[in-house]
Amino acid sequence: MTSAKRSSFYSEKLYEQACQVLPGGVNSSVRNVVPHLVFKRAEGALLTDVDGNEYIDYHAAFGPPLLGHNHPFVNRRVAEALHECLLPGVGTTELEIQVARKIQEHVPSAQKVLLCNTGSEATFHALRVARAFTGRRKILKFQGCYHGFHDYVLRNVISPADKVDGLDPGSAGILPEVLENTLVCAFNHVEEVETTLKAHRDEVAAIILEPIPHNIGCVLPRMEFLEGLRDLCSARGVVLIFDEVITGFRHGLGGYQKICGITPDLTTLGKAMANGFPMAAVCGKAEIMDRFNTRPGGDTFFAGTYNGNAVGCAAALATIEILEREPVHQHVFRLGERVRKGLVEIHERLGIKATVAGFGSVFLSYFMEGPIQSYSDLLRNDAARFVEYRRRLIDRGIFKIPMNLKRNHVSYAHTDAHVDRTLETCEDVLKEMFGAAQSPRRLVAT
Numbered sequence: 001m002t003s004a005k006r007s008s009f010y011s012e013k014l015y016e017q018a019c020q021v022l023p024g025g026v027n028s029s030v031r032n033v034v035p036h037l038v039f040k041r042a043e044g045a046l047l048t049d050v051d052g053n054e055y056i057d058y059h060a061a062f063g064p065p066l067l068g069h070n071h072p073f074v075n076r077r078v079a080e081a082l083h084e085c086l087l088p089g090v091g092t093t094e095l096e097i098q099v100a101r102k103i104q105e106h107v108p109s110a111q112k113v114l115l116c117n118t119g120s121e122a123t124f125h126a127l128r129v130a131r132a133f134t135g136r137r138k139i140l141k142f143q144g145c146y147h148g149f150h151d152y153v154l155r156n157v158i159s160p161a162d163k164v165d166g167l168d169p170g171s172a173g174i175l176p177e178v179l180e181n182t183l184v185c186a187f188n189h190v191e192e193v194e195t196t197l198k199a200h201r202d203e204v205a206a207i208i209l210e211p212i213p214h215n216i217g218c219v220l221p222r223m224e225f226l227e228g229l230r231d232l233c234s235a236r237g238v239v240l241i242f243d244e245v246i247t248g249f250r251h252g253l254g255g256y257q258k259i260c261g262i263t264p265d266l267t268t269l270g271k272a273m274a275n276g277f278p279m280a281a282v283c284g285k286a287e288i289m290d291r292f293n294t295r296p297g298g299d300t301f302f303a304g305t306y307n308g309n310a311v312g313c314a315a316a317l318a319t320i321e322i323l324e325r326e327p328v329h330q331h332v333f334r335l336g337e338r339v340r341k342g343l344v345e346i347h348e349r350l351g352i353k354a355t356v357a358g359f360g361s362v363f364l365s366y367f368m369e370g371p372i373q374s375y376s377d378l379l380r381n382d383a384a385r386f387v388e389y390r391r392r393l394i395d396r397g398i399f400k401i402p403m404n405l406k407r408n409h410v411s412y413a414h415t416d417a418h419v420d421r422t423l424e425t426c427e428d429v430l431k432e433m434f435g436a437a438q439s440p441r442r443l444v445a446t
């Protein structure tokens, strides 16, 4: 890896071709970033683009490859499963039972489990069953949290300042009446949730949250907030849903609920659960889960042609087996801490106004001062600098996605040498961007 200007000749050519056939040249809107790189290999902690440039990858495809890309043990188990029974599409396979058992064993809320393929499916099903169970119409989410692409939840994620307290639909084409039935509160503000529930007495079916809102980097929850939500939901018959699509498996086998000791009624899982293979789950209290019509007499539709397919199941079982027997969490937590400490020291040395945030394997630097308790605080982040910093890091072989507020991930495949190189490069880039003009000052780390 060198800091010389890298060639992007083939990436540019392929991007042009992609644009002729795919609107915008990508298959997921959040992948449309500059530079338009085209990757051909992902191995361990590294990505290689079609021009042969190598990058230490912290983007991690928004979170799945916790063990590192292209993990041989996971791949082998998937290949073995292909020879057996990929998709009978009727009844249940042994692999499906084994995956559900593992989730039940590890995730505190998981009395019963159903498998699907994406986090969006999982949150969709969780919210629909919460409505069926409670007989209520509305749901409540938090500003800054993302729960997938469907209409129930696609509002008020990364909102401009003037829309934070109003309606910020995430897409055209959503029925206004669906948006109106999704209420939005500020994260970490339990009083606001209480007031909202009072104003919509007996109308709210579910509260859904990322227990750590990682879709805006890392905003740590206050314990009183999570406890308050649990108490309010229990007292008012509201279904509490932890969307652990990012935090599940990444922060621990039992998800963040095991760490914080608050048990939701329903949980959604995905991403790190199968190290990059498509797999997701909705799980929770038996009396709610039994409403799904996978069970005779259930009234809430649940289906999917590919649900429980052997590729996702074998990948999940292999991933969980490694998480159970190897010091994966110990490793990624240690390296995550090393990066965060290193960044704080660099910012301090250079006198840069920044806040290093993170938890476990997740880290990022916001270009602003703390404290950070909810999305509105992050409006102070210098978004242009945040993105520029990342573009310059990409030029030097460190890949963090150049999009405002996005988090970075350490995997089991990252090493101390990767961290050393990353910190050196970050320091070089920050010096280049901020020059020597800043005066040293103390910084806040969350």
Ligand SMILES: Cc1ncc(COP(=O)(O)O)c(C=O)c1O
Residues within 6 Å of the ligand: 062, 117, 118, 119, 120, 121, 123, 146, 147, 148, 149, 210, 215, 243, 244, 245, 246, 270, 271
């Ligand atoms: C917390 C959370 N929930 C749900 C989803 C949706 O998952 P998917 O993209 O697999 O549909 C995401 C995706 O980033 C997520 O971060």
